[in-house]
Each structure stands twice: as structure tokens, then as C-alpha cells.
Amino acid sequence: MALDVNHFFTFSTRRLSVVASVAALAGASCSGPASALPAGGIVSYDVGLRPREVAVADLDADGRLDVVVANSGDGTITVLAGIGGGQIRRASAAIAAGREPADVDAADIDKDGDVDLMVANHETSRITVLLNNGKARFTPATGSPFETGARPHVHGLATGDFDGDGWIDVSVESADTKEVRVLRGSQQGFGAVTVIPVGTMPYSRLGSADVTGDGHADVLVPGHGDNTVRAVQRQGTGFAPATWTIRTSGQPWMVVGDDVNGDERADIVVVETDAVSIWLGGLDGFSAAPGSPLAVAGATEAATGDIDGDGIADTVIGPWDGDEVTVIAGKTLAVRRVRACERPVGLSVADLDGDRRGEILATCPTQNRLVVVTSSQSVDRESRGVLRTAARTPCNFLGSGCSSLLFQLHSFAESLLQIVSAILDGAEVSSLPRSLDQNI
Ligand SMILES: [Ca+2]
Ligand SMILES: [Ca+2]
Numbered sequence: 313m314a315l316d317v318n319h320f321f322t323f324s325t326r327r328l329s330v331v332a333s334v335a336a337l338a339g340a341s342c343s344g345p346a347s348a349l350p351a352g353g354i355v356s357y358d359v360g361l362r363p364r365e366v367a368v369a370d371l372d373a374d375g376r377l378d379v380v381v382a383n384s385g386d387g388t389i390t391v392l393a394g395i396g397g398g399q400i401r402r403a404s405a406a407i408a409a410g411r412e413p414a415d416v417d418a419a420d421i422d423k424d425g426d427v428d429l430m431v432a433n434h435e436t437s438r439i440t441v442l443l444n445n446g447k448a449r450f451t452p453a454t455g456s457p458f459e460t461g462a463r464p465h466v467h468g469l470a471t472g473d474f475d476g477d478g479w480i481d482v483s484v485e486s487a488d489t490k491e492v493r494v495l496r497g498s499q500q501g502f503g504a505v506t507v508i509p510v511g512t513m514p515y516s517r518l519g520s521a522d523v524t525g526d527g528h529a530d531v532l533v534p535g536h537g538d539n540t541v542r543a544v545q546r547q548g549t550g551f552a553p554a555t556w557t558i559r560t561s562g563q564p565w566m567v568v569g570d571d572v573n574g575d576e577r578a579d580i581v582v583v584e585t586d587a588v589s590i591w592l593g594g595l596d597g598f599s600a601a602p603g604s605p606l607a608v609a610g611a612t613e614a615a616t617g618d619i620d621g622d623g624i625a626d627t628v629i630g631p632w633d634g635d636e637v638t639v640i641a642g643k644t645l646a647v648r649r650v651r652a653c654e655r656p657v658g659l660s661v662a663d664l665d666g667d668r669r670g671e672i673l674a675t676c677p678t679q680n681r682l683v684v685v686t687s688s689q690s691v692d693r694e695s696r697g698v699l700r701t702a703a704r705t706p707c708n709f710l711g712s713g714c715s716s717l718l719f720q721l722h723s724f725a726e727s728l729l730q731i732v733s734a735i736l737d738g739a740e741v742s743s744l745p746r747s748l749d750q751n752i
């Protein structure tokens with residue numbers, strides 16, 4: 313994610329002086345833990361400078377999930393291999409991944425049976441592609457880094473077989489030109505870029521999920537320019553924007569697609585300014601879940617995965633401000649907070665220890681660390697001290713119990729932000745202070 317105008321003002325005026333010392337975190341501070349993951353604890357790992365995003369996949373084909381972290385501050389990725397019991401350990405020296413790696417996705421790009429990596433190089437319009445030799449050793453693909461033509465630059469990746477030809481494709485947003493750009497995979501690797509005008513400024517992280525129900529992944533677009541969420545879907549051999557549009561009350565920054573209420577229809581999670589909204593898929597399109605949007609101060613990024621083991625994807629939201637990840641879990645979409653680390657923005661949910669409950673992985677850019685929050689039984693057990701309810705009266709996404717004060721504060725904050733946005737309207741993203749851009 314690049315410059316975040318609203319967040320800048322939000323953070324400047326309301327920055328919390330939360331400094332979550334890694335040493336103070338339960339079970340923290342180890343780059344090679346000696347035993348199985350503690351139930352309901354946090355383990356942290358040294359990674360590169362300013363880690364930004366995390367991906368999880370079995371990279372060395374040993375049946376254990378491995379973790380890769382994009383380090384935006386030093387142009388590398390860190391691979392941590394699963395070694396059993398949910399533990400991970402640095403697998404190799406840092407791997408060069410181009411300028412300012414801001415996002416990383418894992419998929420088998422060349423269809424040789426192993427999982428390869430794609431990296432978004434922020435402050436450029438390029439994507440670095442690293443091919444796996446099957447043993448989690450990576451070398452740049454022929455032609456890498458690939459030019460996307462995105463303007464001013466790329467932030468995140470959305471990957472999937474968007475055109476349905478069996479080869480993984482990569483999508484990025486081009487904010488200045490109001491386009492989604494798809495780098496299409498083929499037997500020859502990534503080739504020409506397909507450009508899809510989307511009629512709004514897309515910014516800053518696209519999603520990938522089949523929300524149109526046609527069996528093909530769609531590109532989900534945060535319409536930052538007009539407070540919308542749109543989808544780009546396959547049409548013939550090309551792409552077209554879906555006919556529906558979701559209108560959000562806040563400015564969207566990121567979109568994630570997943571079935572978060574267990575009805576086997578894809579839903580849409582939108583990270584908005586200081587809020588998250590959930591849109592439930594139904595026969596007639598998407599409708600806001602009761603209680604949505606939910607105020608989440610400093611909301612920056614989201615990820616989904618099953619944390620509580622009920623078979624339904626839960627949602628995690630990381631804030632730019634503070635040290636807690638917000639968890640929206642279960643069919644009831646109950647809200648809880650999980651302490652992670654300062655500014656836990658790069659998120660993933662994955663079951664590292666095989667207990668069918670996903671761990672929360674978060675990058676901690678100010679501490680050059682990755683934290684893994686084990687979720688064993690802890691979603692429902694405050695006594696374990698990791699997950700705790702957001703307030704004495706849990707704020708239930710589908711019902712009552714949410715503090716009206718919270719929403720009043722949210723509305724007030726939104727009004728302020730709208731004023732700020734109006735003042736700044738027309739400001740070019742690329743023209744704003746670089747230091748801010750680099751912070752995000
Ligand atoms: Ca592995
Ligand atoms: Ca491969």
C-alpha cells in the first residue's frame with residue numbers, strides 16, 4: 313500500500329503511543345523455537361527490514377507449510393520452513409526480490425508441480441517472479457522483473473487464473489490510469505499485459521476470489537476514487553467489469569473475497585478508512601452484513617482463514633495504529649481482538665500446526681519481525697490471555713451489543729476524513745510526500 317492520505321491525517325492526530333515490546337509478548341523472542349507452538353501464545357521471528365506481507369505454502373513439498381515474508385526495507389524475501397509441530401525456521405539466506413518488495417503471493421506459475429513466488433515491487437511498476445527448484449530454492453524467472461505499466465506504481469498483487477486457461481495470472485492496480493492490469497501466464501511465462509479500465513481510481517490492494525460464481529477467480533477492486541467495490545471478470549478470452557457495484561460508506565483500501573458466513577457463497581470484506589465492511593453474497597448480489605461497517609481504528613489490511621476450526625473462514629484486520637489484530641469469527645461474525653505486535657499489517661491465516669485451527673501470521677514492520685499467534689482453542693477462551701473480547705459486551709456483527717459510542721466516534725471520524733478528503737481532492741498520489749508513501 314502506498315500513500316494513504318486519510319491514514320496520514322488519522323494517524324497524525326490520533327496516534328497511539330503503543331509500543332509493544334516484543335520481549336513483553338507472551339512466548340516471544342525466538343528465531344528458532346525449541347518446542348511445539350504454545351497454545352494461545354505468540355512466537356516471533358527475525359525477518360528482513362520493514363517486513364510487509366506474508367504468504368504461506370508448502371514450498372519444499374515436505375507436507376509442512378512454509379512461510380515467506382516480503383521485506384520492503386531491504387529488497388529481499390525471507391523463507392521460513394515448516395519443521396513440524398507448527399514451528400518454522402529460517403530456511404536460507406535472504407533472497408533478493410527486487411526493489412521494495414511490498415507483497416508476495418505463492419502459486420505454481422510454471423506448472424511443474426512446485427510453488428513459485430510473485431513479488432510486487434513498490435515504487436516501481438514491476439513484478440519479480442521467482443521460480444522454485446522444488447526444494448524452496450528460488451531463481452528469477454526468465455524475463456523477471458516483469459513490467460506491468462501500472463501508474464504510479466504497484467502495491468499489492470492479486471493472483472489467480474483469471475482468464476481460465478489453466479495458467480496463473482497476476483493483477484495489479486494502476487491508480488493514475490484507473491485500470492486493472494493483468495499479467496497473463498502461459499507456457500512461455502508471463503507475456504503481454506491486458507488492460508481493463510475500471511472507471512475509478514483503484515487503490516491500493518486488489519482481491520482475488522470467484523465472487524461472480526462462474527467458477528473463475530475474479531479481480532476485486534477497491535474503488536478508492538468513488539467509494540465503491542467492483543469486480544473484473546472473465547469475458548470470452550478477455551475481461552470486463554462486472555455489472556454490479558458495491559457502494560461503501562468509507563474509502564476502500566483493500567478487498568478480500570471469501571465465504572465468511574458458511575453459506576457457500578463468496579462474500580466480500582472491504583478494508584475502509586478506520587472501518588471494515590462485510591458484504592454477504594446472496595441470490596441478488598451483495599448486501600451489507602448487519603452491523604457493517606464495523607469501526608476498526610487504523611484498519612489497513614485484512615486476510616481470511618478458519619481460526620476457530622468451525623470450517624468457516626474468519627476475518628482478521630490489522631491496524632496501522634496499535635498492536636491488536638481484530639478478528640471477526642464464526643457464523644455470528646463475533647468480534648474479538650488479538651494482541652500481536654506493533655502495527656501488525658501484513659496478515660495471513662494458516663494452520664501451521666495441523667490442529668485445523670488457523671494461526672494468525674502478522675508482519676511487524678517496525679520491529680523487523682514476523683509473529684505467529686497460535687489460535688488453539690483460544691478464540692473462545694479469554695483465560696488463555698491472547699484472544700480477548702473487544703469490550704465487556706461483545707460486539708456482535710450480526711446483532712446488538714456493539715457500542716453505539718463506537719459507531720458515533722466512527723461517524724465523527726468519517727466526517728472529519730471526508731472534509732480532509734475534500735480538501736485534498738485532486739491531489740495526485742504520486743505527488744505526495746515520498747516518505748509517507750514509503751511508510752505504508
Ligand atoms: Ca514445507
Ligand atoms: Ca513451479
Ligand SMILES: [Ca+2]
Pocket residue numbers: 472473474475476477478479480481496497
Ligand atoms: Ca491464466
Ligand SMILES: [Ca+2]
Pocket residue numbers: 570571572573574575576577578579592593
Ligand atoms: Ca457467504
